[in-house]
Amino acid sequence: MNTRDDFRGSTIMKRALEFFQQYKSLIFFGLSLLAVSLLIVGCAAPSKSSRGHHPVPRHPHVAKADADDAEIEKRLRREYRRWQGTRHRLGGSDSRGIDCSGFVRAVYKDVFGIALARTTGVQVRQGTAVPFEDLRAGDLVFFRPPSYPRHVGIYLGRYEFVHASKNRGVTISKMDRYYWGKYYWTARRILWTAE
Numbered sequence: 001m002n003t004r005d006d007f008r009g010s011t012i013m014k015r016a017l018e019f020f021q022q023y024k025s026l027i028f029f030g031l032s033l034l035a036v037s038l039l040i041v042g043c044a045a046p047s048k049s050s051r052g053h054h055p056v057p058r059h060p061h062v063a064k065a066d067a068d069d070a071e072i073e074k075r076l077r078r079e080y081r082r083w084q085g086t087r088h089r090l091g092g093s094d095s096r097g098i099d100c101s102g103f104v105r106a107v108y109k110d111v112f113g114i115a116l117a118r119t120t121g122v123q124v125r126q127g128t129a130v131p132f133e134d135l136r137a138g139d140l141v142f143f144r145p146p147s148y149p150r151h152v153g154i155y156l157g158r159y160e161f162v163h164a165s166k167n168r169g170v171t172i173s174k175m176d177r178y179y180w181g182k183y184y185w186t187a188r189r190i191l192w193t194a195e
Helices: 003-043 060-083 099-114
Strands: 140-142 152-158 160-165 169-174 185-191
Touching: 060 099, 060 152, 060 160, 060 169, 099 152, 099 160
Parallel strands: none
Antiparallel strands: 140 152, 140 185, 152 160, 160 169
């Protein structure tokens, strides 16, 4: 490289530095704006309502899980019809009267052949914890309403669960924000822990 090329190279560098000095605030603003835009777009997730309107190809494992959930829900609803209206009786464990943990225990034994503990205090430590948004049919759902120290039911799907209610006996309730959703505590997965 000769002196003329060195001079030309240093002149280009000088001009580039002058340009950068003159417009650096605009350059930083543009880069910042670009970074924020990418962050917003990257972190945005479709809302639950929009997910239903835009079908997305599903992995076969997801489709199988949905089919399994539907089958579990069907079996639980069938068992519910057998117990429907059975009155609540603290410490009860049969059709003459049953409490919430006794009901959950009886259903799991009869429908799935799984032996659960007798009390909610122990049931809440069985299986694995599951977040509310990942609930599946058959998961145990726990509540802390004002009238009970602890309460348990079995999740069916679509925010519904079956349980032995103090006032209504064995019934299906909705986990809405007015009562059960407000007192929701935690959930445990028993059926799907092997997946």
